[in-house]
Amino acid sequence: LARADLLKGVFAPINIGREDTLRTMERLSAGTHLVASAEYLARPANTQPGSFGDWEIVRERYKMLPAWRRNILDFVSRPLVTRTLHAGRILAATALLLPTDNRLRAIANGYLAASSAALYPRHNLGTDGSDQVSFQTSAVAFVARTTTNERIRDAAIWYVALQDALAYAVSGWVKLFGPSWRTGTAVPGVMRTVTYGNKHIWRIFKDRPRLAQIAGHGMLAFEGLFPLVFLARGRLTRPFIAAAVGFHSFIAGSMGLGRFLTAFGSMLPAVAYVTNRRPKSKAVPIAAGAAIGTALLAGAVDAIARNARIRKLRTQRGSLTTTAGNQLYYDRTRGLSGVPVLILDHGMLSTPQHFSWLTENLPTIDALTYWRAGYGPSVSATGEYSVEEAANDLSDLIDQLPEDIGPTFLCGHSLGGLISRRAAELTKRPIAGVIYLDSSHPGQLVISEHQRRGAAGFDHALTGVPTSLVLGWGWLLRRPQWLKDLPERVQQVTLDQYRNARMWAAGAKEWKAADRMFRRPRNSQLDTIDVPALVITAENTLRADETQDRLHQDLADSHPGQAHRVVIRDADHDSILTNRDHATTTAAAIGAFMREVVNA
Amino acid sequence: MNRRLITETAVAAAAAAILGMTFFSQHPNRTFDRFRSADKLGFWLPNWRFFAPEPAQNDFHLLHRTLDIDENESLWQDTYTVTPRKASHFVWFPDRRTDKGLFDAVSEVLPSLQKGQEFITAQPAYRSLESFVRHRLDSGGRPLVGFQFMIVSSTGYEYLLAADPDTAPDPEEILISPFIPLNTQEAAA
Numbered sequence: 001l002a003r004a005d006l007l008k009g010v011f012a013p014i015n016i017g018r019e020d021t022l023r024t025m026e027r028l029s030a031g032t033h034l035v036a037s038a039e040y041l042a043r044p045a046n047t048q049p050g051s052f053g054d055w056e057i058v059r060e061r062y063k064m065l066p067a068w069r070r071n072i073l074d075f076v077s078r079p080l081v082t083r084t085l086h087a088g089r090i091l092a093a094t095a096l097l098l099p100t101d102n103r104l105r106a107i108a109n110g111y112l113a114a115s116s117a118a119l120y121p122r123h124n125l126g127t128d129g130s131d132q133v134s135f136q137t138s139a140v141a142f143v144a145r146t147t148t149n150e151r152i153r154d155a156a157i158w159y160v161a162l163q164d165a166l167a168y169a170v171s172g173w174v175k176l177f178g179p180s181w182r183t184g185t186a187v188p189g190v191m192r193t194v195t196y197g198n199k200h201i202w203r204i205f206k207d208r209p210r211l212a213q214i215a216g217h218g219m220l221a222f223e224g225l226f227p228l229v230f231l232a233r234g235r236l237t238r239p240f241i242a243a244a245v246g247f248h249s250f251i252a253g254s255m256g257l258g259r260f261l262t263a264f265g266s267m268l269p270a271v272a273y274v275t276n277r278r279p280k281s282k283a284v285p286i287a288a289g290a291a292i293g294t295a296l297l298a299g300a301v302d303a304i305a306r307n308a309r310i311r312k313l314r315t316q317r318g319s320l321t322t323t324a325g326n327q328l329y330y331d332r333t334r335g336l337s338g339v340p341v342l343i344l345d346h347g348m349l350s351t352p353q354h355f356s357w358l359t360e361n362l363p364t365i366d367a368l369t370y371w372r373a374g375y376g377p378s379v380s381a382t383g384e385y386s387v388e389e390a391a392n393d394l395s396d397l398i399d400q401l402p403e404d405i406g407p408t409f410l411c412g413h414s415l416g417g418l419i420s421r422r423a424a425e426l427t428k429r430p431i432a433g434v435i436y437l438d439s440s441h442p443g444q445l446v447i448s449e450h451q452r453r454g455a456a457g458f459d460h461a462l463t464g465v466p467t468s469l470v471l472g473w474g475w476l477l478r479r480p481q482w483l484k485d486l487p488e489r490v491q492q493v494t495l496d497q498y499r500n501a502r503m504w505a506a507g508a509k510e511w512k513a514a515d516r517m518f519r520r521p522r523n524s525q526l527d528t529i530d531v532p533a534l535v536i537t538a539e540n541t542l543r544a545d546e547t548q549d550r551l552h553q554d555l556a557d558s559h560p561g562q563a564h565r566v567v568i569r570d571a572d573h574d575s576i577l578t579n580r581d582h583a584t585t586t587a588a589a590i591g592a593f594m595r596e597v598v599n600a
Numbered sequence: 601m602n603r604r605l606i607t608e609t610a611v612a613a614a615a616a617a618i619l620g621m622t623f624f625s626q627h628p629n630r631t632f633d634r635f636r637s638a639d640k641l642g643f644w645l646p647n648w649r650f651f652a653p654e655p656a657q658n659d660f661h662l663l664h665r666t667l668d669i670d671e672n673e674s675l676w677q678d679t680y681t682v683t684p685r686k687a688s689h690f691v692w693f694p695d696r697r698t699d700k701g702l703f704d705a706v707s708e709v710l711p712s713l714q715k716g717q718e719f720i721t722a723q724p725a726y727r728s729l730e731s732f733v734r735h736r737l738d739s740g741g742r743p744l745v746g747f748q749f750m751i752v753s754s755t756g757y758e759y760l761l762a763a764d765p766d767t768a769p770d771p772e773e774i775l776i777s778p779f780i781p782l783n784t785q786e787a788a789a
Contacts, residue, residue: 025607035691035692038698039692039693039694039695039696039698042694042699043694043695043698046697046698048736049731050700050731050732050734050735051698051701051732051735052697052698052701052704052705052728052732053697053701054728055722057727057728057731058728059722060724060727061724062640063643064640066639083779116643120641120643121641121643122644123697124704125700125704125705125725126696126697126698126700126701126704126705126727127643127700128696129646129647129648129650130726131643132643132646133646135643135644135740136644138645143611147607147609149604149608151608152607152608152611155612155615156611156615158615158620158761159615159618162619163619163622163646166619166622166623166626166646166648167646167648168648170621170626170648170649170652171648171649171650171651171652171766173629174626174648174649174652174653175651175652175653176653177628177652177653178652178653178655180654180655180657181652181653181654181655186651186654187659189655189657190651190655190656190657192657192755192756192757192758192759193655193656193657193658193659193683193756193757193772194659194682194683194684194756194757194760195659195682195699195700196656196755197685197757198685199684199757199761200753202756202757202758208759213668252689252690253687253690254685255685256683256685256689256693256696257684257690258690258693259692261690273653275654281608281612282617283609283612284612284616284619286612287612287613287615287616288615288616288619290616290617291616291617292620292623292624293621293623297618307762308738360709365690372685390758397784447706450714451620453610453713453714454714460654461629461631463629463653464626464627464629465629465631467631468627468629473627473632475634476624476627476632476633477631477632477634477637478632478633478634478637479634480630498685524648540715540719541715542676543716543717543718544714544715544716544719545716549678572715572750580658
């Protein structure tokens with residue numbers, strides 16, 4: 001009987017009322033604010049020059065804000081004002097810890113939320129998740145205290161409970177994308193650091209991989225499964241809250257994150273309240289569920305529509321099926337007989353539209369742009385990629401052009417440079433010249449330490465992107481900075497490709513293929529190609545990595561006695577095409593080179 | 601609709617909107633953080649991706665060396681040491697803010713490493729680091745003409761407590777600043 005009672009107790013809802021929920025939430029949150037402000041006051045040097053809180057430097061981060069907001073930040077960031085605000089926060093937090101009345105609690109919560117917001121930019125470097133949580137709970141408690149409407153108070157509490165569940169669920173599920181969490185090495189990995197770890201705990205885990213794995217996976221299970229708390233009519237509330245308190249206590253002690261215990265603890269009473277069937281309103285979970293569901297659905301529809309727009313690019317365009325079975329689509333700006341042709345090959349994770357400024361500035365030639373297999377409307381027969389296959393595709397494209405076209409030049413940006421170079425060797429047609437636009441080099445990862453470091457982070461940058469785009473998350477991709485630099489007429493079609501899974505899937509596969517090639521040790525020089533060449537380098541590429549000069553010289557040397565080099569001032573790897581001025585300069589260099597070759 | 605119902609609906613709608621924005625701002629790949637641009641100060645739209653997808657498993661160290669007026673170059677020395685864990689950190693840890701500030705500033709500089717020195721040195725995070733070092737130079741009594749700093753990543757206790765330092769993984773250099781001249785007033789100080 002005792003055992004049954006105990007079980008009943010463990011799986012019973014927590015019978016907490018609305019006012020007690022609010023008070024507990026406020027008190028734990030007040031504890032976080034109080035310690036945070038006392039810690040700031042204990043270290044006045046942390047706002048002085050030479051600290052990470054030196055406002056003279058930190059304020060530069062907010063240059064984009066309107067003047068009135070910057071003026072407010074400048075004012076609250078004066079050391080005396082900052083200290084006064086912190087002293088006020090200690091008083092407000094104390095008021096919430098004491099049994100004060102509703103009005104005073106509303107003022108105290110309002111002050112804590114507003115001062116958190118005002119001081120957050122000032123303390124920017126060094127803030128953490130506990131600051132974010134304590135702001136949320138104080139702001140919500142303020143809303144709840146300004147009304148006697150029970151349904152609004154319930155809405156406020158529901159908001160906190162859902163944010164709490166989201167916090168654990170996100171933290172748990174996102175960790176599944178991290179190899180160290182999946183394999184179970186994350187816990188000893190964090191514990192070995194002085195910043196967030198603990199040498200005693202690290203010693204326990206370092207030689208016990210199984211234990212480390214159990215600890216890591218246990219943490220993932222607790223976090224990821226936390227939303228189940230809403231499904232069991234309060235029966236899982238006590239176990240999950242107990243697990244949460246244990247979890248944060250462990251973190252507080254081992255990682256030195258004490259404020260997280262009270263900050264996250266302040267959200268738990270809300271979870272207890274909304275799972276005990278006492279709230280009068282479920283408007284917030286219903287509205288939030290509807291909003292998220294609708295957005296997911298709209299995102300999926302948006303993705304389908306975008307895909308259809310990209311397929312539509314197949315109409316009224318040149319196309320061919322290559323030897324490898326790939327279907328390529330291309331555009332020609334003039335298509336007249338006898339006019340010099342410039343065939344442009346785009347970079348990895350890029351589009352033919354990136355050449356828009358370039359082709360606009362070369363009005364007298366016939367510019368041909370195309371999508372490599374897998375990009376935009378072009379189709380890859382096998383889904384497999386290699387530079388050799390891409391070069392063969394390009395060579396097939398050149399070979400099937402009409403007999404009466406003028407002198408043919410190949411121009412490739414980044415990886416496209418290598419593909420163009422190889423296609424010049426493969427095609428049956430005579431090639432008048434090859435133009436390398438800030439091109440890759442087959443040996444770049446062997447030769448350049450800088451490139452090796454950059455490559456290491458690249459895999460990570462592509463993680464989960466194609467799948468998310470297929471699922472309809474494309475609308476959440478930030479507009480890339482370079483997009484607004486392109487001509488307005490191509491911005492939409494470029495954004496469509498950027499937010500579509502195809503470009504990222506093709507780019508990811510190309511990256512794997514190129515990475516293998518770039519890492520292959522090579523002793524010999526590049527094969528020589530007996531056609532004139534122009535090697536164009538963006539100045540910032542040279543600034544970032546001095547070995548690039550050698551790599552680009554190597555490309556030039558592979559066209560013995562027939563290569564020119566040009567550096568585009570102030571341009572970087574992308575802006576050499578996307579920035580109108582840089583692209584105009586680049587186009588002028590290409591135009592001059594083509595004229596020189598044709599007239600020779 | 602009465603006023604009460606309108607207020608209730610407005611509160612629920614606002615709560616749902618923020619919850620929705622929060623939900624859609626947690627993708628493991630931060631390229632999907634479109635909504636975060638709405639939170640310019642970075643405090644009201646919660647980021648719940650703590651230690652995820654990959655947690656930091658290294659410590660960052662700041663080191664510097666100086667050049668004095670007689671052209672004596674000092675050895676590289678630690679500018680700042682991260683606070684080792686103490687039991688009191690459970691409730692009281694005022695130095696956490698500086699440790700975290702260093703962590704944040706370095707994390708912010710990391711993505712721009714590929715963009716070249718000129719770009720890096722213009723970043724506010726870089727400027728914070730430079731100023732942090734500048735105020736911790738020890739001239740040893742000789743006027744200094746300049747300094748240089750370095751950010752290093754180490755495997756923490758795995759490196760510090762290694763029984764045989766030769767087998768411990770070497771700390772890795774992340775960034776070496778250019779030589780930073782000090783003006784005469786600072787040199788005199």
